[in-house]
Amino acid sequence: MKDRTTWSNWAGNQMCAPVAVRRPTSEAELVRLVVDAANAGQRVKCVGAGHSFTPIACTDGVMVDLSGYDRVLGHDPEARTVTVEAGISLSKLSEELDQRGLALENMGDIAYQSIAGATATATHGTGWHFGNLSSRIVGMRLIAGDGSVVECRADDNADVLAAARVGIGALGVVSTVTIQAVPAFRLHAIEEPIRVDEVLADFDGFMSSADHVEFFWVPHTAWALTKRNRRTDEPAAPRPKVKRLLDDVILPNVAFGALCRIGRRKPDWIPRMAKILPSTGRVEYTDRSDRVFTSPRLVRFYEMEYAIPREAIPEALGRVRRLVDEAGIQLSFPVEVRVVAPDDIPLSTASGRASGYIAVHVYKGTPYDAYFQGVERIMDAYGGRPHWGKMHFQRAETLAQRYPRWDEFQAVRRRLDPEGRFTNQYLERVLGPVTT
Numbered sequence: 001m002k003d004r005t006t007w008s009n010w011a012g013n014q015m016c017a018p019v020a021v022r023r024p025t026s027e028a029e030l031v032r033l034v035v036d037a038a039n040a041g042q043r044v045k046c047v048g049a050g051h052s053f054t055p056i057a058c059t060d061g062v063m064v065d066l067s068g069y070d071r072v073l074g075h076d077p078e079a080r081t082v083t084v085e086a087g088i089s090l091s092k093l094s095e096e097l098d099q100r101g102l103a104l105e106n107m108g109d110i111a112y113q114s115i116a117g118a119t120a121t122a123t124h125g126t127g128w129h130f131g132n133l134s135s136r137i138v139g140m141r142l143i144a145g146d147g148s149v150v151e152c153r154a155d156d157n158a159d160v161l162a163a164a165r166v167g168i169g170a171l172g173v174v175s176t177v178t179i180q181a182v183p184a185f186r187l188h189a190i191e192e193p194i195r196v197d198e199v200l201a202d203f204d205g206f207m208s209s210a211d212h213v214e215f216f217w218v219p220h221t222a223w224a225l226t227k228r229n230r231r232t233d234e235p236a237a238p239r240p241k242v243k244r245l246l247d248d249v250i251l252p253n254v255a256f257g258a259l260c261r262i263g264r265r266k267p268d269w270i271p272r273m274a275k276i277l278p279s280t281g282r283v284e285y286t287d288r289s290d291r292v293f294t295s296p297r298l299v300r301f302y303e304m305e306y307a308i309p310r311e312a313i314p315e316a317l318g319r320v321r322r323l324v325d326e327a328g329i330q331l332s333f334p335v336e337v338r339v340v341a342p343d344d345i346p347l348s349t350a351s352g353r354a355s356g357y358i359a360v361h362v363y364k365g366t367p368y369d370a371y372f373q374g375v376e377r378i379m380d381a382y383g384g385r386p387h388w389g390k391m392h393f394q395r396a397e398t399l400a401q402r403y404p405r406w407d408e409f410q411a412v413r414r415r416l417d418p419e420g421r422f423t424n425q426y427l428e429r430v431l432g433p434v435t436t
């Protein structure tokens with residue numbers, strides 16, 4: 001948050017000028033600010049950590065910064081659930097869970113996001129048998145457009161819970177979230193470069209060869225940087241601090257950032273520089289789950305990510321590789337590939353289908369239109385669903401048919417926010433007006 005009138009996201013590619021920024025610390029304040037905004041005819045938009053690349057959190061109305069609304073409110077040791085205020089960051093949540101002998105079942109690459117922000121866009125990690133973060137939500141409290149508090153669980157307002165787990169900020173202010181956690185666990189990680197054709201020759205076998213598998217194809221090379229994390233009871237064998245600093249901070253951030261800056265000025269050098277990336281060698285260690293799942297990301301970039309049917313990934317990635325080669329696109333950022341189990345959430349990118357994800361990135365300030373639009377056309381052929389928090393060029397008309405439960409979401413939206421109190425330009429584009 002820069003100041004009271006100008007806000008920009010982490011990547012710096014989205015800006016807005018809210019009429020006011022509020023920083024509530026209680027649910028009563030949240031209710032009051034929604035009622036006040038309704039009386040003043042203003043719109044309301046919550047912001048988490050601003051880690052979305054789309055203008056999903058932008059508003060010219062009242063912006064609600066929930067970073068001070070971040071406590072753990074309850075813990076049911078038997079059910080292994082915790083109830084938290086919506087602004088808690090995933091890193092703080094992981095610490096709080098660990099103190100209770102618990103952990104999040106699966107996580108993405110970073111832990112800066114707030115729980116409400118991360119789940120609003122169906123943030124995910126990777127895992128053949130594991131769903132996204134939203135699929136672990138078992139209860140929520142939301143403030144609807146008229147200021148009423150709506151509580152939802154599997155046995156109470158089940159349709160609201162189903163939709164609000166991936167609410168893309170359209171259904172109301174999320175006040176609290178109840179998460180299904182799992183007993184704390186460690187991950188044994190193997191990170192190593194492998195030839196990408198070898199990975200793709202048995203994609204299913206490779207991606208299911210450990211609990212959480214992902215890889216990054218390095219453009220202009222035949223290599224994939226692979227990560228395989230296996231859940232284990234073995235004692236922790238973390239990398240020494242200096243090695244961790246080198247692997248997680250210096251190489252992927254400081255050194256890689258320098259390569260990206262050179263590449264932005266001298267794109268012709270990128271293919272030669274890319275050959276350095278697969279020379280990182282093999283790393284193996286065992287550590288607390290969140291410390292293995294997530295790491296610092298200091299190099300700023302723009303990203304687009306698509307979910308397609310899992311079985312289509314090898315063919316689709318082949319087409320992305322040909323696009324890069326044939327269009328002569330110079331890329332310093334690898335292309336990330338992950339898998340996620342299906343879920344039953346209307347607007348989850350994994351709704352009703354086992355999904356594979358292809359994510360493309362460019363260094364901040366690099367033109368991306370030709371690359372991202374080219375990749376999007378490929379993903380369109382597979383009924384691709386864009387990550388709600390990452391860049392894409394879709395509209396409600398192109399998205400509705402890709403989500404079989406689209407109408408269920410719109411019905412809940414009409415009920416909770418009939419006046420469009422929580423909408424913004426992005427939501428008008430991807431969901432249409434509330435009356436749709």
Ligand SMILES: Cc1cc2nc3c(=O)[nH]c(=O)nc-3n(C[C@H](O)[C@H](O)[C@H](O)COP(=O)(O)OP(=O)(O)OC[C@H]3O[C@@H](n4cnc5c(N)ncnc54)[C@H](O)[C@@H]3O)c2cc1C
Nearest residue numbers: 048049050051052108109113114117120123124169174389
């Ligand atoms: C470096 C980096 C790495 C990333 N890695 C991954 C990854 O591994 N996997 C992945 O899937 N995604 C990843 N993302 C994307 C990111 O997880 C999502 O964009 C996520 O939504 C950002 O969370 P946030 O807290 O910053 O929310 P914001 O971007 O601030 O907001 C996202 C949405 O949530 C809404 N929202 C926030 N709080 C509330 C609330 N209390 N009530 C109602 N609505 C609310 C906002 O209005 C907005 O609509 C990454 C992004 C970056 C920048």
